[in-house]
Amino acid sequence: MGTHADRTSGTTPGRDFTAASRDALVEALLSAGPGRPTLCEGWNTEHLAAHIVLRENSPLMAGLLFPPLARSLERRTKALGDSASTPDAYQRLTERVAAGPQPPARLRGHARTAVFSSEISGRLKDTRAARKAAQATNLLEFFVHTEDVRRAQDRWAPRHLADDYANALFAEFTRRARLMYRSEPTGIVLARSTGQRVVARPASRDGSSRTIAGPAGELVMHGFGRRGHALVLVD
Known part of the structure; x- marks a missing residue:
């Protein structure tokens, strides 16, 4: 896998490094496809994508810090990943990775609430403090998981980072x-x-x-x- 033509490489990088890292992760997942290995033991590409979706949207992610929830989190990650083993299902799962955190399902069902929630979320994300917090939370996570996908494949090469x-x-x-x-x-x-x-x-x-x-x-x-x-x- 060669160099990504995204905002993490080249001579004109973007300013939003978290978004750039998300872009690179999605590209790596799509390039590898479902059923491919990763550097995360026991996870194929679909399980890693499931991990990202749950990390950003599920309260079960407390299992990363709270051991009693760890087994439930592991089961949910495997189940969501296993459900995305076909090309179409995998495409939909990676689209969820690309979309980032979403409002709870009970709110998405109400159109007016969903629009309002989306507008507020967009405004909050656009603040300097929010961008800084997102970068602290996600920048390294997305970078490492991108490489977890890339470096588990044959003939990978280091990316040139801006x-x-x-x-x-x-x-x-x-x-x-x-x-x-x-x-x-x-x-x-x-x-x-x-x-x-x-x-x-x-x-x-x-x-x-x-x-x-x-x-x-x-x-x-x-x-x-x-x-x-x-x-x-x-x-």
């Missing part, structure tokens, strides 16, 4: 890096290929530390546990 998109990825990633590397036995320094260096975990008591070097996107993949598929150098 500079400001890569900067946004790295900025969001470094805000979480200490949490992601908290269990490492040594210190961790993230060395971006642009020359930026960030201490993700202080050196251990014996002074030992490792440097993980690579482009922003590859450092993100490493931090999110895709270490066998991240193009980084570890010193």
Whole structure:
């Protein structure tokens, strides 16, 4: 799978990085098709798409943080994914990924309420605070899951990321890096290929530390546990 011609690549990137990441994820899902593997163990492409839809629309997503709901979430993700194994059903599911969060079904059934809800939602999304919150919530999630699809296929190649998109990825990633590397036995320094260096975990008591070097996107993949598929150098 080659370079995506979207707002995350090329020389004229868009400003809405969350929307760009969603676009790339949808493109990757459609390009791969249903029944294809991903880097998420036990999930084919349709299950990953189901995860995104449920993540944005279902209260069961509390199962990511609340263990008693985890099994119900897992069953619902599998059921929704399994129901989208045909090309037409998969297309409809990816369209739901592209559409993003939707009003609850009980509101969508009332035309006037649905229009009002859509207008309010659109205005809220257009505020600077809302865009910032959406980017913090979704930017890394969408990027990593895009690569979960792409890198599980044959003959994939790294995408060229526009500079400001890569900067946004790295900025969001470094805000979480200490949490992601908290269990490492040594210190961790993230060395971006642009020359930026960030201490993700202080050196251990014996002074030992490792440097993980690579482009922003590859450092993100490493931090999110895709270490066998991240193009980084570890010193």
